[in-house]
Amino acid sequence: GQQLNQSPQSMFIQEGEDVSMNCTSSSIFNTWLWYKQEPGEGPVLLIALYKAGELTSNGRLTAQFGITRKDSFLNISASIPSDVGIYFCAGRRNSGGSNYKLTFGKGTLLTVNP
């Protein structure tokens, strides 16, 4: 199947630091999404991106849809302890019968030290 390469695998940071993570693919995606999974819960959608070059913010989170449509970035500014969790990127190709399917990255585990 399609592969999304998400990095880094894990991050240990101090409260107040900024965080960056990214996802790359060898294939073009038409939609990029970022989800966050807190301990003991299912993933929750943070940001959805629909257009190449699009930059979208949600509070301290900012995500970008890469110009080549093969990558996406998520930045978190001024991290706080409740940012802890696993962050997943996901991409979708608008391709007929597979239109419902997302491809997920393997996740970035974020730990924030108070």
Add this chain to the structure above:
Amino acid sequence: DVKVTQSSRYLVKRTGEKVFLECVQDMDHENMFWYRQDPGLGLRLIYFSYDVKMKEKGDIPEGYSVSREKKERFSLILESASTNQTSMYLCASSLLTPGNEKLFFGSGTQLSVL
């Protein structure tokens, strides 16, 4: 708010048992999905359904089957559980379109097969 409810938070089963994982959503979503989540492997799609009695294989359907007799309910069946099916199972739902990329997840079922 959309609610996706998985019937069990934790399950322990023996090798060879038939296992049913149940999922119910309350927002009249057409699409429903079953993923499994394993450390280092991210989320992998097992099966999905875009309508009652309709189902399509995901990326790792082997050893699993599904049932969607009612719109709100999507069941994952392990006909004969094996130890390599020990995992976290996540159910999700979404609209058919537009917005079918926005998945709403349940809290997950941690299945241990002994």
